[in-house]
Amino acid sequence: xxxxxxMTLLGGAAAWPLAAxxxxxxxxxxxxxxxxxxxxxxxxxxxxxxxxxxxxxxTNLAIEYRWAEGDYGRLAAQAAExxxxxxxxxxxxSLPSALAAKAATTTIPxxxxxxxxxxxxxxxPSLNRPGGNVTGVYQVYGALGGKRLELIHELVxxxxxxxxxxxxxxxxxxxxxDDVRAAAHAMGQRIxxxxxxxxxxxxxxxxxxxxxxxxxLLGTPPAxxxxxxxxxxxxxxxxxTAKALGVTVPLTLQAAADxxxx
Numbered sequence: 001x002x003x004x005x006x007m008t009l010l011g012g013a014a015a016w017p018l019a020a021x022x023x024x025x026x027x028x029x030x031x032x033x034x035x036x037x038x039x040x041x042x043x044x045x046x047x048x049x050x051x052x053x054x055x056x057x058x059t060n061l062a063i064e065y066r067w068a069e070g071d072y073g074r075l076a077a078q079a080a081e082x083x084x085x086x087x088x089x090x091x092x093x094s095l096p097s098a099l100a101a102k103a104a105t106t107t108i109p110x111x112x113x114x115x116x117x118x119x120x121x122x123x124x125p126s127l128n129r130p131g132g133n134v135t136g137v138y139q140v141y142g143a144l145g146g147k148r149l150e151l152i153h154e155l156v157x158x159x160x161x162x163x164x165x166x167x168x169x170x171x172x173x174x175x176x177x178d179d180v181r182a183a184a185h186a187m188g189q190r191i192x193x194x195x196x197x198x199x200x201x202x203x204x205x206x207x208x209x210x211x212x213x214x215x216x217l218l219g220t221p222p223a224x225x226x227x228x229x230x231x232x233x234x235x236x237x238x239x240x241t242a243k244a245l246g247v248t249v250p251l252t253l254q255a256a257a258d259x260x261x262x
Contacts, residue, residue, distance in 0.1 A: 029082035075100035112136030146183030159215035
């Protein structure tokens with residue numbers, strides 16, 4: 001998501017006359033299903049974008065943060081708290097966050113970022129004319145699952161079994177897995193899915209991956225304002241990391257990359 005796109009959406013939402021007029025200093029409610037450390041890059045970009053638009057946190061704009069730390073069950077209460085606070089805008093930093101915010105209010109503007117199809121999930125009725133109080137950026141992560149599998153297959157062509165790590169509690173999980181399974185079937189590639197819904201599930205999942213002798217791992221990572229979609233995707237290859245892992249990146253794959261980090 002480009003900073004300009006985010007500011008267009010956020011600025012447009014904040015201009016709606018619902019909650020924003022009731023506050024001298026507008027408050028953005030930042031709702032995330034992840035942690036502060038996981039969202040550090042996004043928060044830095046958001047603050048920089050706000051500064052470019054003339055907003056300084058703590059001076060003429062306030063941002064309140066709520067972190068679910070991977071526990072999606074906390075999101076409903078956190079979204080309801082923002083509604084009681086009458087924030088000007090709720091920023092749903094993930095699909096679960098956006099769904100919680102949408103369930104909590106039909107009046108406060110909501111700007112989301114998600115990888116799953118917001119129309120398919122009922123977040124908005126249309127990408128071009130979402131209507132209501134919700135809009136945002138659809139990053140099409142789910143549909144990239146097959147492409148990522150193709151890339152890892154090219155990177156490790158001798159891999160007989162590729163492990164797929166996914167969070168089954170994330171509504172985006174099934175779309176992602178459907179895409180990966182379809183690609184695996186077309187390629188004749190064996191895959192094995194390992195669920196991990198919380199931090200405590202990750203170590204056992206990796207232990208199972210080792211026990212199953214997997215050769216590689218794929219990790220998963222409003223009104224008239226249209227839902228934005230990315231128009232360009234970049235492939236970046238880190239040769240230093242590949243070397244540390246003992247992986248030789250084919251020259252053909254390096255040539256196809258938009259950026260190669262040496």
